[in-house]
Amino acid sequence: MKNWIKILCAALLIYTAVFSLWHPMAPGGLSVSATEFHPGRNEFEFVGYGTHFKEAEASLKVYVSVDSSAVYCADILQVVDNHRAIVSVFLPDTISSKRFGFAANNDIDGTIIVDSPVGQEGFSFVPGIKNAECRYAVNHEEFSGFAFPYQPIIIESIRNLMWHVPMWFTMFVLMTISFVFSIRALGKEEGRVDLDHDTRASSAAAVGLVFCVLGLITGSLWARFTWGDWWTNDPQLNGAMVVFLVYVAYFILRSSSPDEEKRARLSAIFNIFAFVLMVVLLMVMPRFTEGLHPGKSGNPAFSKYDLDSSLRSVFYPACAGFILLGYWIYRLNYRIQKLEQHNENQY
Amino acid sequence: MKINTKVHFTLIFLLMCVIPASAQNGMEEYFYQSGKIKVVVGVAAIVLVGLLVYLWRLDNRVTRMEKEQKGGKS
Amino acid sequence: MQSTGYENGAVYKLGCIFDRMNTLLALLRKELLLEWRQKHALAGVILYVLATVFVCYLGFQRLESAKTWGVLLWVTGVFTAFNAMQKTFASESAGTQLFLYTLAHPRFIILAKAIYNAVFIALLNLVSVLFFLLFFGTEVLQSVDWLQFLLGLLLGSTGLGLALTFVAGIAFKSEGGVGLVAILGFPVIMPLLITIVRHTTSALEGASATQNGLNLMVLLVLNVVSFVLSYVLFPYLWRE
Numbered sequence A: 001m002k003n004w005i006k007i008l009c010a011a012l013l014i015y016t017a018v019f020s021l022w023h024p025m026a027p028g029g030l031s032v033s034a035t036e037f038h039p040g041r042n043e044f045e046f047v048g049y050g051t052h053f054k055e056a057e058a059s060l061k062v063y064v065s066v067d068s069s070a071v072y073c074a075d076i077l078q079v080v081d082n083h084r085a086i087v088s089v090f091l092p093d094t095i096s097s098k099r100f101g102f103a104a105n106n107d108i109d110g111t112i113i114v115d116s117p118v119g120q121e122g123f124s125f126v127p128g129i130k131n132a133e134c135r136y137a138v139n140h141e142e143f144s145g146f147a148f149p150y151q152p153i154i155i156e157s158i159r160n161l162m163w164h165v166p167m168w169f170t171m172f173v174l175m176t177i178s179f180v181f182s183i184r185a186l187g188k189e190e191g192r193v194d195l196d197h198d199t200r201a202s203s204a205a206a207v208g209l210v211f212c213v214l215g216l217i218t219g220s221l222w223a224r225f226t227w228g229d230w231w232t233n234d235p236q237l238n239g240a241m242v243v244f245l246v247y248v249a250y251f252i253l254r255s256s257s258p259d260e261e262k263r264a265r266l267s268a269i270f271n272i273f274a275f276v277l278m279v280v281l282l283m284v285m286p287r288f289t290e291g292l293h294p295g296k297s298g299n300p301a302f303s304k305y306d307l308d309s310s311l312r313s314v315f316y317p318a319c320a321g322f323i324l325l326g327y328w329i330y331r332l333n334y335r336i337q338k339l340e341q342h343n344e345n346q347y
Numbered sequence B: 001m002k003i004n005t006k007v008h009f010t011l012i013f014l015l016m017c018v019i020p021a022s023a024q025n026g027m028e029e030y031f032y033q034s035g036k037i038k039v040v041v042g043v044a045a046i047v048l049v050g051l052l053v054y055l056w057r058l059d060n061r062v063t064r065m066e067k068e069q070k071g072g073k074s
Numbered sequence C: 001m002q003s004t005g006y007e008n009g010a011v012y013k014l015g016c017i018f019d020r021m022n023t024l025l026a027l028l029r030k031e032l033l034l035e036w037r038q039k040h041a042l043a044g045v046i047l048y049v050l051a052t053v054f055v056c057y058l059g060f061q062r063l064e065s066a067k068t069w070g071v072l073l074w075v076t077g078v079f080t081a082f083n084a085m086q087k088t089f090a091s092e093s094a095g096t097q098l099f100l101y102t103l104a105h106p107r108f109i110i111l112a113k114a115i116y117n118a119v120f121i122a123l124l125n126l127v128s129v130l131f132f133l134l135f136f137g138t139e140v141l142q143s144v145d146w147l148q149f150l151l152g153l154l155l156g157s158t159g160l161g162l163a164l165t166f167v168a169g170i171a172f173k174s175e176g177g178v179g180l181v182a183i184l185g186f187p188v189i190m191p192l193l194i195t196i197v198r199h200t201t202s203a204l205e206g207a208s209a210t211q212n213g214l215n216l217m218v219l220l221v222l223n224v225v226s227f228v229l230s231y232v233l234f235p236y237l238w239r240e
Helices: A003-022 A155-186 A195-226 A235-256 A260-288 A309-346 B002-022 B037-073 C010-014 C017-037 C039-060 C066-085 C094-103 C106-136 C146-173 C178-188 C190-204 C209-237
Strands: A028-032 A040-049 A061-066 A070-079 A084-091 A100-106 A110-115
Touching (some): A003 A155, A003 A309, A003 B037, A028 A100, A040 A100, A155 A195, A155 A309, A195 A235, A195 A260, A235 A260, A235 C178, A235 C190, A260 C146, A260 C178, A260 C190, C017 C039, C039 C066, C039 C106, C066 C146, C066 C178, C106 C146, C146 C178, C146 C209, C190 C209
Antiparallel strands (some): A028 A040, A040 A084, A061 A070
């Protein structure tokens, strides 16, 4: 592997490490303190994340929308600090619904939204609906600045995107390398098994397995802090676990055959099976089912996140860096195995 | 081993800076806003640089061994 | 070993369909005869099914829902399938292998074994369904779409048979033996298992054909994929 590629890999990875943590988060709505709203005056506290309520105190406006049919302006009672504002809203006697959405807008943060915080049915703040008493009128809609997008529940842990997802991309690339070399090892039906290609296939699969484990661990940790559980019943999670088991079985098969050529042939055949299984489990089956993990019904990757250019600016280098790293480690693994085989043959 | 010791000491030094300061902050003080994110960035960069240097040196050793073998054969 | 015309495929390609069918049928007959001569193995597997269902009955007495019915059925089904695989390749000693190889293209051999195993497992699963009906009755099965259920059972069993025959081929070639069939086999049949359990439980709960149709399609696709892979890869396995 050329030296400049190794330096590029190092540079990409360090860039990822620094900027996945360094870039700020865009402001967003964290929570609303009240749990019940009744006709009349309601006082509650609006809490934001990464907001600038104090700095843009003059331009702060808070809205409450009910049932996506009416918007009410809230009066700002006190702006406690940059994240908290105590407001009160007057709701008329006709209010009977429990579906509320809240939005705050100021000149720095743009519109930030807290959706269905009172635990009732999912409901989104819908701006622009006119009401005789309150007109939704804002100066800036969006936060203008380079920042990672704010997603409720996930908040800061979106930075994990640059670490967790590249693990799986790298595993996929390495398993593809393993698959290609397995096919080439088998060659034609009459020919002998190519042992060198089989060594390449197994070293690629070994490094791919390491990345699979890393992906599972990082994903499990992320799940614990966003979904609350270390593991959920999701087809992609279960599929990833099965892929891990299949490639472990591949190595068990390799260790159970002492004869070199037989081992090469059997493991090459099983590798082909395993790769097809991986493609089916990770790319085909999740498209048909529902689950928590992003990337279902259409695209087994993530669609909502990667639209944002700020994420893309760190994500693509991260993927490239990790894929190069995986390839580098695979080449090292293969070369060391060749050296060991050569030493064995000599003695 | 020399490099390993350096990494260890730097990590311990950084950790020691963080521990007394964190006792004063409440829940509102997120890592990013308080500027302490620099610690995390530093730690991550150091860990990565350490791993990459290890890989680089391993690569050089393997290349040297391959050259020796090829030289010995021919 | 000497290479015959079947190896480079020339004679094989020139043979007509009738010839191929004859070979296939002959091989299937051989499998059936072997099974019949060793009836104790067949009895052993059926006894295993009965014992499993009986243990479930002793534990549960009555089932709460159709879902439990379906899940237990397939737990039994999977282990039965693994049991049935034990003798697939074990009966082939080295001498028989060489002899067979000169007679027929390896593809026919795997095809015959795979079809035989698929049908065998399907019949075994039908037997286990009968046992389940005997012990647990139909009290939780008010609205069962029997056609869907049987179709799913059939496709699931054939899928298991196809995939496991090939895995057994790999396992018996190496020195791993029966244990290796389980280690290699469980991950390989996972997507099939997930789909078949989902299909069976929803068919038992009375889902309509349109709701379940996707599951059935996936089962069919998995069957085809297993078949194609086995068909393509088996000659490499039997090259010795």
